[in-house]
Each structure stands twice: as structure tokens, then as C-alpha cells.
Amino acid sequence: LGPLYQAIRGRQVLVLRYRPFGAVEAWEATVQPYLLKQYNHRWFLIGQGIKPGSVKGAYITAVKIGSAAALAGIKTGDIIQGIDDVDVNSSVELSERIARHHPGDKITLKYKRGTTVSTADVTLKEQESVTDNQSAIADATIAQKLGASFSPLSSAFKQRYRMNTGLAVTDVDPGGLFAEIGIQRGSIILRINGQQINSVVDIKKTFSAATNGIARFECLTPDGSIVVFNLSLGA
Known part of the structure; x- marks a missing residue:
């Protein structure tokens, strides 16, 4: 279990090979793991199956109410794939691109929702402090x-x-x-x-x-x- 736990912590994509008993050949799957859970004395690895090169972008797990993204129509489950015609391949790249702008700047996001790719114009807001x-x-x-x-x-x-x-x-x-x-x-x-x-x-x-x-x-x-x-x- 150690390597699986470390892969989750390190956000690593795994290539799993498994050969069932009696089978001649093993099957292979590429997975982005995010949860390791024990149930009924067995361990289960839960993750997103990945077809290499098929999905790129930053997966949105939550959208803050009233945020610039929410006002532009971005929803949980969307995949941000680009900013101003520049491809985005990860959440890190998304954050880096946004950090280059200032409050009030307008950017265009390319995002995928299901099988549909769309764009949304976003006006960046200044992050509010909490007193x-x-x-x-x-x-x-x-x-x-x-x-x-x-x-x-x-x-x-x-x-x-x-x-x-x-x-x-x-x-x-x-x-x-x-x-x-x-x-x-x-x-x-x-x-x-x-x-x-x-x-x-x-x-x-x-x-x-x-x-x-x-x-x-x-x-x-x-x-x-x-x-x-x-x-x-x-x-």
C-alpha cells in the first residue's frame, strides 16, 4: 500500500498492470489515484482512468460562490484547458497564468464540460481579506x-x-x-x-x-x- 499512498500524496499518474489467475496476458490501465479506502477487509484504490494524451487541463472540484469564475458560469466538474489562447495542462499552470494578471483584468477561459468545449470571459476580482x-x-x-x-x-x-x-x-x-x-x-x-x-x-x-x-x-x-x-x- 505504501507506493499507492505515496502516489496519491505526490499526485502521480500510475500505470497499473494486472494479470488475473489463469490469464495469459496482463491488462494495463493508466490511473490518476485520489483515494485509498478499506472496506470489508479489502483495500480499494479509487481514481480517474486516463487515456494517455486524451485529457489535458485543470479539473475544477469546487467553485466559490460570487467568485469571478462563478459569475462567468464555470461549474464544478469543468476542465479548464486554456487562458487567452494559451493551453493549460494542470492546476499549477492555471494558477500560474492567473497570477500574471491583476484584479480587473479580463481573460478568456477555454473549458470542457462533458464532451462540449466552450469559452467564457472572466473579469478577475481582488481576493477579499477576512477580518x-x-x-x-x-x-x-x-x-x-x-x-x-x-x-x-x-x-x-x-x-x-x-x-x-x-x-x-x-x-x-x-x-x-x-x-x-x-x-x-x-x-x-x-x-x-x-x-x-x-x-x-x-x-x-x-x-x-x-x-x-x-x-x-x-x-x-x-x-x-x-x-x-x-x-x-x-x-
């Missing part, structure tokens, strides 16, 4: 973005299970991102982008500090398995 008296609103925004609510782990819980970090998922919205990924109530967020998480404030800090527009979650699920997944913050 102390807006913290409750910001907490609600985090909960809405992830589709879950959270609570810090008690000292007694940490001592009992010998944990020094973690933020408990106390509720999951059936139609939210966590439910879609498979994160259950009772799961514990351990780290985001390698930083320990103990509060919603820590989540906000890691989101703000994400230089490549990606938040990489490491979670402990109620059945004891570790789930790793990426959340795009670029849109």
Missing part, C-alpha cells in the same frame, strides 16, 4: 465549500488515541463535496498541504497559503483508513 469580526461568516463559507461542519478534538480524545492533531467532521451535507468524495461524519482531518489541522482557522490559513491553488487533504475515516484528496482553490 476578525467576519470570522463567523468565513467559518460558514468553509463549511459550505466543503459541505461539512467541524469541531476540535478534545484533549481527552487526543490522549486516549495518542493523537496530537486533528479536526473532527461532525456533520456532512448529503449534497456536498465531502459526501461526494466519501468522507463520512466522524472522520478526522489530519493535515492540509502537510500542515497540521486543529481548527477551522487552520483550514483558512492553509487555503490562503496554498501557492499552487491546491489544498491536499489527509483524513482519517471512522474505519481507520487514510483518505487523501485534492481540492482546487483556483476558481
Whole structure:
């Protein structure tokens, strides 16, 4: 399991070869793994099958309400493939291209939705800061973005299970991102982008500090398995 876990953490594309018992030849699949889960005493690797060279771009996992992308009609599940006639092959390239512009600049995004490729004109907005008296609103925004609510782990819980970090998922919205990924109530967020998480404030800090527009979650699920997944913050 070690190489699979490292591939998820390192955002590596894997080429898997498998030969069933009694078969003469092995079959091969190219996969972008994003979740490793244990169920009924078996381990399952969940990811996106990739036909080499067939899909390029930045996959949008969430769109912030009121953001420039949302106002332009970009939706969760879209794949951004270009900015101003320049191809984009990854979330990193998307963030780098956007970083070259300033608030108020207009850009044209080329995106794929299903089998349809379209364009959208976007006017970039200045990122709003969150002050102390807006913290409750910001907490609600985090909960809405992830589709879950959270609570810090008690000292007694940490001592009992010998944990020094973690933020408990106390509720999951059936139609939210966590439910879609498979994160259950009772799961514990351990780290985001390698930083320990103990509060919603820590989540906000890691989101703000994400230089490549990606938040990489490491979670402990109620059945004891570790789930790793990426959340795009670029849109």
C-alpha cells in the first residue's frame, strides 16, 4: 500500500498492470489515484482512468460562490484547458497564468464540460481579506465549500488515541463535496498541504497559503483508513 499512498500524496499518474489467475496476458490501465479506502477487509484504490494524451487541463472540484469564475458560469466538474489562447495542462499552470494578471483584468477561459468545449470571459476580482469580526461568516463559507461542519478534538480524545492533531467532521451535507468524495461524519482531518489541522482557522490559513491553488487533504475515516484528496482553490 505504501507506493499507492505515496502516489496519491505526490499526485502521480500510475500505470497499473494486472494479470488475473489463469490469464495469459496482463491488462494495463493508466490511473490518476485520489483515494485509498478499506472496506470489508479489502483495500480499494479509487481514481480517474486516463487515456494517455486524451485529457489535458485543470479539473475544477469546487467553485466559490460570487467568485469571478462563478459569475462567468464555470461549474464544478469543468476542465479548464486554456487562458487567452494559451493551453493549460494542470492546476499549477492555471494558477500560474492567473497570477500574471491583476484584479480587473479580463481573460478568456477555454473549458470542457462533458464532451462540449466552450469559452467564457472572466473579469478577475481582488481576493477579499477576512477580518476578525467576519470570522463567523468565513467559518460558514468553509463549511459550505466543503459541505461539512467541524469541531476540535478534545484533549481527552487526543490522549486516549495518542493523537496530537486533528479536526473532527461532525456533520456532512448529503449534497456536498465531502459526501461526494466519501468522507463520512466522524472522520478526522489530519493535515492540509502537510500542515497540521486543529481548527477551522487552520483550514483558512492553509487555503490562503496554498501557492499552487491546491489544498491536499489527509483524513482519517471512522474505519481507520487514510483518505487523501485534492481540492482546487483556483476558481
